[in-house]
Amino acid sequence: MSIVIAVDGTAASGKGTLAKRLAQHFGFHHLDSGSLYRLVALGVHEAKGDPDAEADALAAARIIDPAKAADPRIRSAEIGHMASLVSVFPGVRETLLAYQRNFAARAPGAVIDGRDIGTVVCPDAVAKLFVDAAPEVRAHRRFLELQSYGASPNEADLLEELKARDIRDRTRAVAPLKPASDAALLDTTHLGIEPAFAAALALVEPRVEQALKARPRG
Ligand code: DC
Secondary structure: OOEEEEEEEOOOOOHHHHHHHHHHHHOOEEEEHHHHHHHHHHHHHHOOOOOOOHHHHHHHHHOOOHHHOOOHHHHOHHHHHHHHHHOOOHHHHHHHHHHHHHHHOOOOEEEEEEOOHHHHHOOOOOEEEEEEOOHHHHHHHHHHHHHHOOOOOOHHHHHHHHHHHHHHHHHOOOOOOOOOOOOEEEEOOOOOHHHHHHHHHHHHHHHHHHHHHHOOOO
16 A cells, blocks of 8 residues: 655745755655646647647647656746636646556555645645745745746736736646645644744644554565
């Protein structure tokens, strides 16, 4: 049995960094599920399709290659926006579900970050975090991240885009962004990476240790 840690949360809340660090700590695999939706968005973009058209989004979802998640083009603000648009379609979500569930089954364990991991993709995850931070703080983090990719974003525009994205992610009909009822909430507004990681580890570690002990040997 594989052990899954679900790390959900808002855009630029720090969930991706925390998930990566948790995976390193436990020696687990890490999946950034947002990169799958971003790959779908890139596919629509390259096919000159419409991200608001379900048929275009679905056609792209069916042929994405998750091995391309390191492509820097999926990190742009435009593709992030389009990813939020294509992610509202149930067919797109369904298409990406099998890949995420297979990933979750990888031994010895997996840390998956996203919006619906603790609620829909892996409701039986042994530990669930829901990460959030004030929108202004998240916009600043996204600003620094995009700069590190060589872009010159406008921080005020990023803030507006983040707020719009939060609303879209929270209000979509299928698998909306919301904490699982058994998720631990972590607000990183006033936490740098190290204190945030320490807080995340303190919430997750007892559950992971328990699951490791309960796992059948051999
Ligand atoms: O985490 P991110 O910014 O890379 O995610 C981009 C978009 O993908 C996000 O706005 C909504 C969508 N997404 C989703 O619907 N479900 C997930 N599990 C992950 C991302």
